[in-house]
Amino acid sequence: MEIAIKLFQFILSISILVILHELGHFLPAKYFKTKVEKFYLFFDPWFSIAKKKIGETEYGIGWLPFGGYVKIAGMVDESMDTEQLKQPAQPWEFRAKPAWQRLIIMLGGVTVNFFLAWLIYSCLSLFNGETYTDLNKFTNGIEVTSAGKKMGFQNGDKIVKVDGKPAERLENTAINILLGDNVTVLRNGQEVTFPVNTDGVAEVLKQKEAKLYLSPRVSMVIDSLASPASKASGFAVGDKIVGINGQKAAYFDEVNTILGQNKGKTISVDVERNGTVQTLPTVSVDKDGKFGVKIATKDIVKSVTTNKKYSFGEAIPRGFERSIEALTMQVKQFKIMFNSKIQGYKNVGGPIAIIKNMQVNKAQDGSLSIDWTWFWGFTAMFSVWLAFLNLIPIPGLDGGHVIFTLYEMIVGKPVPQKILENAQMVGVIFLLGLMLVIFGSDIFKIFAGKL
Structure with a gap:
């Protein structure tokens, strides 16, 4: 049941992002009277789950949930359908449109992704803080x-x-x-x-x-006594440990280090009780380096937690800030990914890893439900991630088309058709190889017990 909820969240999030991203291309294309032949949620190699033609556009749902696409007439895209490009350009084709219109069509998807993230983050800040x-x-x-x-x-x-x-x-x-x-x-x-x-x-x-x-570095204030030995040693709830064997030891890391050095031994512990320091002379440490007391971890978490609320006027700029923060973090991750010493590429996760890490609420009665706050936060982050990925200047992605269009606007003449076709082929091969690497990484981690 839990995996089904996680899978549903993943497909729902991807569906929202893909439909809105492709609408970002579709709407300006239609506005500029460019023919859109297909609008698909998910990819449909060999067959589709459902399809229906309305007007000049075929709308459908593919079976491979790794994205989606709009097929725009007169454009070299991942379908590599170049037959129509051998004919003279028609007024309703992408290649016949002015460069500035083509640029707007290409940037529409990433623009929608960014504004979607901004909207979600603004709403989360407003309603949830x-x-x-x-x-x-x-x-x-x-x-x-x-x-x-x-x-x-x-x-x-x-x-x-x-x-x-x-x-x-x-x-x-x-x-x-x-x-x-x-x-x-x-x-x-x-x-x-x-x-x-x-x-x-x-x-x-x-x-x-x-x-x-x-x-957080925490003081050793005793919340409960977990063993008869701790009671026999003289500990009391509320005691604050300040020293062991005459050494200062006021924090968990200090106490833990000294206990690790005295496994199976008897030590003296100084505690602060009711404003005065007392020494407990015979405290037994077990073979695991414990002496049977627990500290108030829930109180510690509460003491360092802040819940910040935002008004409507504050939530909008905060949503923008959070979108930029998410974008900046995605860009910085490439530093780790391509650092040979850190070898961050080994930690790259694909759809399997993402689904596994989806959050699910678990009630006391064992029932499961979607954590909608987490879901929308993930969707906003993923929307920014898709915007960034699509802007990478690789043929096959929006960024590749943008680079070629900008080149045309600057130089004053289009990139030769043959170069566009070859570049697109290289881009498609690169992206397919990248997908294989990501899936291979997920599969390897499963068999290696790392996922």
């Missing part, structure tokens, strides 16, 4: 994993800037650091700027689970 982990509330700084330490962080650092831009939200900042060049932190009362070490980035990306490499 934004809930995020607020770095400004990390009063004790951050706690980092071994990967975080490799990147250059130290426990207790307070993140101030990433690449010179203020850092406010943990969720965005954690990703921006992976994509960035340098970080500024407040360390021992002084600002320190250091380059992000790519060895640490590579370690984060190699992790199978998306374990956050930095988190």
